[in-house]
Amino acid sequence: MAAHAALSTDVPAPAPGDAAIEVRALSKRYAGGVLANDAISLRVPAGTTLGLLGHNGAGKTTLVRQITGELEPTSGSVNVMGIDVISHPGRVRDVMGVVPQEAIPYEHLTPHEHLAFFARLRGLGRRDASRRADELIASLGLGPHAKKLSRTLSGGLKRKLLVGNALVGDPPVLVLDEPTTGLDPHARREVWSLLRTLRGRGRTIIMTTHYMEEAEELCDEVALISGGRLYIQGTVEQLRAHVRNRFKATYAGGDGHDAVFGQTADDVLAELARRGVEEFALSKTSLEDVYMELTTQAQGG
DSSP states (O other), X not given: OHHHHHHOOSOOOOOTTSEEEEEEEEEEEOTTSOEEEEEEEEEEETTOEEEEEOOTTSSHHHHHHHHTTSSOOSEEEEEXXXXXXXXXXXXXXXXXXXXXXXXXXXXXXOHHHHHHHHHHHTTOOHHHHHHHHHHHHHHHXXXXXXXXXXXXXXXXXXXXHHHHHHHTTOOSEEEEESTTTTOOHHHHHHHHHHHHHHHHTTOEEEEEOSOHHHHXXXXXXXXXXXXXEEEEEEXXXXXXXXXXXXXXXXXXXXXXXXXXXESSHHHHHHHHHHHTOOSOEEEEOOHHHHHHHHHHHXXXX
């Protein structure tokens, strides 16, 4: 389609398993002396989704802003689709769609007008921009709302529209900073459904989130940032191998809902037997459980 031809780039797609995003020894020290990121290195293979986890102030957003080229690092390098972000920030914008945490739609525009406007900013003519907006409206499930003013949309629909802005150029890489913050559970699930669809189409996605369930649901790998440093990166199962408590059982105890943790399922079952508990639910520890233990480790606890 003409719209896609106008938005295409000459950047070759990485082979499966090759890095779409590669960060090496990245540091950022602000003028006041605060070291926000400290020698972070991470790799995101093409077609995978990486979740960045960490408490407020851990350095996640600083890292994301350096990956997108919004913030220049003090030292280190960032490559996206083989492009040096520091040397060629303009070229990187052609292969990357970004949804900042604080972004909001232009409330006086309809979703169709909104998307067509961003397509025009990408260099499309009026007709092709309108056609591209139509495509995105359909794929985002915004058809019933295409002619409504953006200020009348629900939180979930507004967030979908912002993701649509990032998709206007059909980029192979998406960067999402807290994509569901402030949304109610129903709206969050709507955005999850959209992100699952994008993930299934081979895009590389890097996202920050405070919601452990969200990271476990959507991400192929997660990376824990603590004190400006990358503490650990891997699949949930790989991270679980680094904690003491890999299994847990929950049961109704005298003080309400109680839990038993252990290195193995047998450890948990033995403790339940010692407590005389006969009815319980046994499972592997959740990402939230793993995160809490790893965060304590990272902080020297």
